[in-house]
Amino acid sequence: MRSEHAYRSFWYFRCASPQLPPEHCCRVNENPELTGCSNFSGQVASEGAETKYLARAFQGKLRIHIADKTVLAALAESFPRPEETVERVGWNMSAASLLTHAYNQHPVWDTMLNYLLKNRVIDSGILDACKLTTGVPISPML
Numbered sequence: 001m002r003s004e005h006a007y008r009s010f011w012y013f014r015c016a017s018p019q020l021p022p023e024h025c026c027r028v029n030e031n032p033e034l035t036g037c038s039n040f041s042g043q044v045a046s047e048g049a050e051t052k053y054l055a056r057a058f059q060g061k062l063r064i065h066i067a068d069k070t071v072l073a074a075l076a077e078s079f080p081r082p083e084e085t086v087e088r089v090g091w092n093m094s095a096a097s098l099l100t101h102a103y104n105q106h107p108v109w110d111t112m113l114n115y116l117l118k119n120r121v122i123d124s125g126i127l128d129a130c131k132l133t134t135g136v137p138i139s140p141m142l
Contacts, residue, residue: 072099095122102130107139
């Protein structure tokens, strides 16, 4: 039985992509209803644009954290690095990698944002603030 949320999200997916032919929309709706070996063969049988739309639809549902990566990149651009590292080439990439590493170890936004607002700079201290904590799963496990 389909939940109300799943039905609404499918309906949005169907209405939001006018370039998707109607027969593909019907196949997307049938995919969750398949079980066992028929489910796998039905997913593998998708071809062309259908594969791209299936991947985009499932990325939001499988906790791949695409939005988190965007927020981390925006935070890396928003907060400055210490003066000695600004002169290096690619300092924003280093800031993004520091934030990503800290978020992967401790995926709690409150801890990271409190550190950034308190210190107003992205440095290696964020790794000390966002260290592995018992009871908090690391981000790749989520």
